[in-house]
Amino acid sequence: MPASTFGPPATCALGRAARELGLSRDEFDLAVQLGRIRTVPGGSGGAGRRVERAEIDRLRAQDGFPEALQEQVRVVGTAQGAALMGIPAGRFTRLARLGLLAPVAFHLNRYRTVVWLYMARELRDFTSDAENARLLKGRTPETLRGLLEAGVDLRARNWRGRRLGFLLRRAGDPWARAGAVAAFLAPVEVADIVRDPNERACLNRALPAPPAHGVPGSPAAHLAERLMTAQDTDEIEWLRSELTRAIEEARALPPARRPAGRGAGPGARRTARPVAPMARTVTRTPELMARACEPGGEPALRASERCGDGPAVRPPSPSAARDRRPGQGPHRRARGLRGWLRRREPRPVRA
CATH class of the missing domain: 1.10.10 (Arc Repressor Mutant, subunit A)
Known part of the structure; x- marks a missing residue:
């Protein structure tokens, strides 16, 4: 049996890595943004990012650990x-x-x-x-x-610039880079640049998660969203030009051109088809039967059955069908050898 079966894992979760490095979660996230700690994708299944064991060992082997690392992110x-x-x-x-x-x-x-x-x-x-x-x-200079x-x-703008740099460093493909730039633009600006609905769907899937501040929809969350959105005209124009360039690069990737679904490629995930509601069963009343006997009446009857006119009849449950006995309503004739023998039995003659 290989030794790796019982050995330590090659990667660990972000929370455990923060504890082993002596950092709070906010300090750890900041160290990742600044490039002090390298993370790797968590693999398939949306497991998130992880930290390799070799990276933790490298940081723990530095001089002055953990005070030196804590001072770098203070x-x-x-x-x-x-x-x-x-x-x-x-x-x-x-x-x-x-x-x-x-x-x-x-x-x-x-x-x-x-x-x-x-x-x-x-x-x-x-x-x-x-x-x-x-x-x-x-004295402060006159121009200032x-x-x-x-x-x-410029505090919010400088913070957005640092945040954008972190997202671009972590982006792994052109769609992720386009999503990083689009995260700082208002939706109306993004819709003005990306007019194709399929491309906009790909872009929405690539948008990074915004910083968590308060419950979604709360005043605190709205304030954080406003800080995340570019406000100055020159900043908006620069982001629009960067988004346009990123979208042009992303269009060169055929597999990511269309959302996952029919015709999106062999490796695309299929989307569930909408299931039509079950047609309602209609009781054929004498009036409907009389109309069906008239010329051209059967199509109207079928149309009424398709549209569900008239009273709906609930289909019998499986247990009710099993418990049904002869003489308690319409039933199907038994099939196979057993049904043939039952039909061959002589019926008793009443005296």
Whole structure:
């Protein structure tokens, strides 16, 4: 018997990998998005992605594990980030709104307010750069103050850019890349580019799952959906051009051109055919029989039977058919040798 039968599995689930690496699930997901942890497809059957045992062993063998790995994915909010950079929280927010500090994630508090999260490592790198010293102390430059007075806020846009990069790195085919781009466009924009219903069906199947924030349909979920959708004109135009290019590449794949169904290829999954409702049995009343005897009356009778006019008769159950005895209603004549012998028996003569 091979040793691999009782040996450790080659891959493990994401939750177990996070526990073995000393990370919370949010930290683990962020490490996957940043490319710190490599995952592999879980195989057929929609098992999701998994982590190879060799990848876990590689991370555990690094120097300073697990503190070094935890520090690479540590995120901070506005107050903690400002304290880390040694600046007031108001200046930190202004730098983030100008797009100089890009958030990596967000969550909604109990008041449904967006709380942006930033990589602690990136904030330290920004502070240590000598070119950014004038932004951390002193008066904000006039051009940047004008953008702030105009209401510029690039935090959501920068987060969408990081999210799109993660989805494109994980995409394995042109349809998945097209779905990653379409996830940041409004449905009306996608419908304007992808007009073929079959191609739109393929695109909808390739759409990635949105970040889970609240119950679907709740105000928190709607707010997260709005943050996921591009708002600026130049961002929308760039995404539209990227989606157009991705769709053109996906059209070169004949197997993925049509949805799974009849004529979609030998390996396509068949879709269930709609089953027509059972025709209703109609009792042939004397009036219907009289019309059937008239010239041209039989087609009308059949049409009435097909449409189900008249009272419906419930078909007898199998148990009722078995319990039926001669003399308790119409029954079929027995077939075979047994029926032939029964018909040959002499009937008793009544005195």
